[in-house]
Structure formats: structure tokens, C-alpha cells
Amino acid sequence: MFIILLLRFDCDDWQFSYLTNTTLLTTSVVFLTPANQGHSIQGIQFDELLTKISPDEIATLEIIHGTYYSVWDKIRLEGLKKMNRNHIHCAPGLPPGKTSGGQKQTVISGMRIDCQIYIYIDGTACYLNGISFYRSENGVLLTSGPIPASCFSKVIDAKTGVDLLDESREQKRIRHT
Numbered sequence: 001m002f003i004i005l006l007l008r009f010d011c012d013d014w015q016f017s018y019l020t021n022t023t024l025l026t027t028s029v030v031f032l033t034p035a036n037q038g039h040s041i042q043g044i045q046f047d048e049l050l051t052k053i054s055p056d057e058i059a060t061l062e063i064i065h066g067t068y069y070s071v072w073d074k075i076r077l078e079g080l081k082k083m084n085r086n087h088i089h090c091a092p093g094l095p096p097g098k099t100s101g102g103q104k105q106t107v108i109s110g111m112r113i114d115c116q117i118y119i120y121i122d123g124t125a126c127y128l129n130g131i132s133f134y135r136s137e138n139g140v141l142l143t144s145g146p147i148p149a150s151c152f153s154k155v156i157d158a159k160t161g162v163d164l165l166d167e168s169r170e171q172k173r174i175r176h177t
Contacts, residue, residue, distance in 0.1 A: 053141070059123055065111070088146075
């Protein structure tokens with residue numbers, strides 16, 4: 001009896017790790033495929049899959065969550081939540097082809113390339129609010145959150161580069177004058 005397991009090895013964002021476990025039988029190879037992140041299954045032991053990021057390191061990291069205009073108003077009011085997942089996913093930079101500080105980015109995991117909004121997160125503010133971050137094997141930054149909007153350092157429109165937090169502050173100032 002043969003068992004054939006087909007896996008996609010062309011997945012650019014490295015969402016899966018591939019481990020092989022060859023048994024003594026020459027006709028069998030077992031592929032173990034733990035997902036590096038993206039779990040919505042309850043009961044997973046994340047301590048075994050993720051590396052906790054120290055407070056010293058979190059202060060130096062660029063932490064960016066990509067999102068869309070369709071949910072921005074809700075996020076602006078309620079902050080980031082994990083929704084039906086186990087973690088909020090963030091990237092340690094922008095997707096390939098995007099620029100930050102004049103430098104081209106090469107991050108391939110943690111954010112979809114078509115995100116319309118980049119939420120930059122203040123890691124120190126999160127730490128002071130009791131929010132921990134973890135790193136998956138493929139570099140994705142994860143937290144169970146929630147992350148309040150007060151921990152956003154800037155929120156950038158991906159096309160125009162406009163800081164949406166500055167726009168919100170300006171609109172509030174105009175309403176109160």
C-alpha cells in the first residue's frame with residue numbers, strides 16, 4: 001500500500017515548513033508539514049512553534065500590519081484584533097517592491113502584497129500595555145493582541161504615502177475649532 005502526499009512547494013511566502021521522516025521501510029516517506037503561522041485551530045502549543053521576542057528586541061523592530069480600507073474605520077476605533085485566528089499577523093517590513101525610508105523591501109511573509117494600508121505598530125507601547133510578540137520560523141511577527149489604536153505609530157496609505165493618523169487628528173482639530 002502506498003500513500004502519496006502532494007504538497008505545494010511553489011508557495012512564495014513559506015507558510016509551511018517541510019520536514020521529512022523516513023522510516024525503515026524503503027517504500028514509505030512521511031512528510032510532516034507544520035504551518036509556521038496562520039493557525040485558527042485551538043489547542044496548538046505555540047511555545048513549541050514560535051520564538052518570543054524580548055522587550056529589548058521589540059523596541060528595535062519595525063512591526064507593520066497590512067490591511068484594507070474596507071476595515072480601516074473599525075480598526076481605527078477598536079484597534080487590531082485576532083478575529084477568528086490565534087494571532088494578529090505582522091511583518092518586519094513591507095512586501096517586495098515597496099519602499100520604506102528610500103530602501104526597497106524584500107519581506108515575503110506576514111503581509112499580503114495588495115494591502116492598501118500599512119499600520120506601523122509601536123512595539124514598546126505594546127510591551128508597556130502587556131502585549132507580547134512572537135516570531136514564526138519564516139519571520140512573521142505574531143501577537144494575540146488586541147492592539148489598541150494608541151499603539152499605532154503611523155498608518156500609511158500604500159499608494160499615496162499619506163499618514164492616515166495625521167489626517168484623523170487634523171479632522172478632529174477642525175471639528176473642535
